[in-house]
Amino acid sequence: MSPVRRTGRPVGEAEREGAAVPAPPGEDPEHLRGLLRAMLRVRRFEERCVELYSSSQIRGFLHLAIGEEACAVGVMDVLGPEDAVVATYREHGHALARGMSMRSAMAELEGKVEGCSRGRGGSMHLFDLTTRLFGGNAIVGGGLPLAVGLALADHLQHRNRVTACFFGDGAVAEGEFHESMNLAALWHLPVLFCCENNLYGMGTAIELAESETDLSLKAAAYRVPAWEVDGMDVVAVRRAAAGAVEAVRCGGGPHFLELRTYRFRAHSMYDPDRYRDKAEVERWKERDPIPALARMLQGAGELDDAAYEQMEAEVSAEVEDAVAGAEEGTLEPVEDLERFVTSERGEGAA
């Protein structure tokens, strides 16, 4: 029988121990306006990417997180600069929210050498070690063992850091999810597992992929404390992440957030989106995290129309600057094709 729980309440170990999510600071109006701006940056960046895809300036696979912005923004907001992030191929939002410049990200999408990965990775492989973003990983589940290893390195070097590992509901069916949860729990490693459950693994609904669709129960099976969180509410995500990160940092071992979210657009630019009911998509759009937070701030008298318009204008200018930068960017000389098959550095990245 499933344990009784409500959104934002712990299940599994934490519940048995009577732990609760502490209400953290960081919910003052100024901070919330910052979260709104962070989500807007991701949204407007990705909307511009669609246009650039249509005009063939961006190619390859392009996976958009439109609708899911609250997940990346809420979690990144509570991480410190020494913490590490491992993300998936739907990671524009993670990269931007983690602090990658929009110019660097857009140049990467346009395949320019000024891009964060020198145009070697593209949309699915945004890396930025200056912000400890260890990549977009495009093998579903493939990033989880890496995150466990980054946390193991921190454990062995007695560093008080957290590794946040993002993955989708599709990854939960992979063996690497189960192996990684087990290993992290067994060795009590500082990993925050962030499952962005958007209800579809590419085009397959979770009901068709999981014998148990309540994903937090899987974490509980590994004795990993788990929270179900409204992934369309950035304040709820931030609050849950703050509590979980604090618990992980205090030596509580790995924690698991199931962020219940939804992507408004297709899986990728190639996806005709035949497998979802349009009415379902429209219902979820009513819960769009960006207008939801804007309304909340406006209702509280903390965001007037002029301020919101100014925020939009600033974000738009940043996006256009990034596009201009990417278009002025240079192509890596083909003579460099074989550079970085092996490292030009002498040492491990610490």
Added chain:
Amino acid sequence: MTTTTYREALRAGLREALQRDERVFLMGEDIGRYGGCYAVTLGLLEEFGPERVRDTPLSESAFVGAGIGAALGGMRPIVEIMTVNFSLLALDQIVNNAATLCYMSGGQCNVPLVIRMTTGAGRQLAAQHSHSLEGWYAHVPGLRLLAPATIPDARGMLWPALCDPDPVIIFEHGSLYNVEGEVDDDAGGAVPLTGAAVVRPGSDVTLIAYGGTLRTALAAADTLAGDGVDAEVLDLRSLRPLDTDSFVSSVTRTHRAVVVDEGWRSGSLSAEVASRIMEHAFWDLDAPVARVCSAEVPMPYAKHLEDEALPQADDVVRAVHELGA
């Protein structure tokens, strides 16, 4: 000089690495309390403790991937996989992460990870513990592959492998663990990672071998010497990158070559070596390059069938005579 076994030489290398660098730790299935399935790590748990000699669950993908992550995080992990067959459960991590992260990140990431695994047949372990899949790994850019076939290489390859900023896989042939030989204590062990070695000089034919087949080639060379054929035996040592210059130079002198490879013939390392000889020494050849490989069957259990499936010294001798040497 000290007499030691291949197993003890490997263990001495591991001990040295653990002593020299605090960042080094070992991780794998049954390497601690059990002592290692081939007893290579026996005693290291007691000597270095459970933080640095870590028994893992049976989760090849997770612990190999964790090794990659730990390497990214500044550690120098040495991951043991029981056999090359089991490494297939970690192939995603090795090929899609370890080998690609540096390139895919535009040179930001590097993965200073060493993976050790047992390879090869000869112990009647049948079709899921006996294969030689080095050739598959040798296909992948971003990996360095080593095949210590001698006691000095078993002792000395590990430290320089750890100093490599990129992932290194060390293949230990299972038939070699009990082999005895001499190692120079004063040398401190380290050997160069690049460069094939002429183990036995000769002038009539070049026998090119690696790992477990080096002993086969040497035995064949002894027999051939009795037949009046002076065979040169070359140990590849590094399977990626291949030291093309060494075997091309040897073949340019001997004008004949036999590649001895425990892998299956089709798409094998032997095919790669033979191609490179064609590309670089075609006009120096007096005969086509010959290959002695494993039969293209899953490895059988019964002793007589397994022997039949594997490259034997007699097969090498016959191949040399067929070249007209």
